[in-house]
Amino acid sequence: MLVKIVTLFLVFMVVMGAVQRWINPKRKIGKRDQTRLGRxxxxxxxxxFLIGTGTCTCKN
Ligand SMILES: [Zn+2]
Incomplete structure (x- = not known):
């Protein structure tokens, strides 16, 4: 019974991921975006470190 619930949950997650990719394919975070955001x-x-606008306070 528990295995069936877990399997259904996994299938549900896969379906939700596919639906979200189908709804906005441009907003999915690819590997390139993750590295860009993470750097x-x-x-x-x-x-x-520059946060936000990218201008540093040392130049003011
Ligand atoms: Zn600076």
């Missing part, structure tokens, strides 16, 4: 940018002047 932190640093200020070339002071070396601090």
């Amino acid at each position: 932190p940018r640093k200020c070339p002047e002071c070396g601090r």
Whole structure:
């Protein structure tokens, strides 16, 4: 019984993933986007991490 529930849950997850890919294929996060988001940018002047707009406070 428990195995059947787990199997149904897995099938449900796969179906939901397929439906979401089908609804917005452009919004899916690919491997390239993950690496782009995961790579932190640093200020070339002071070396601090740039968050948000990308302008560092050391230049003000
Ligand atoms: Zn800086």
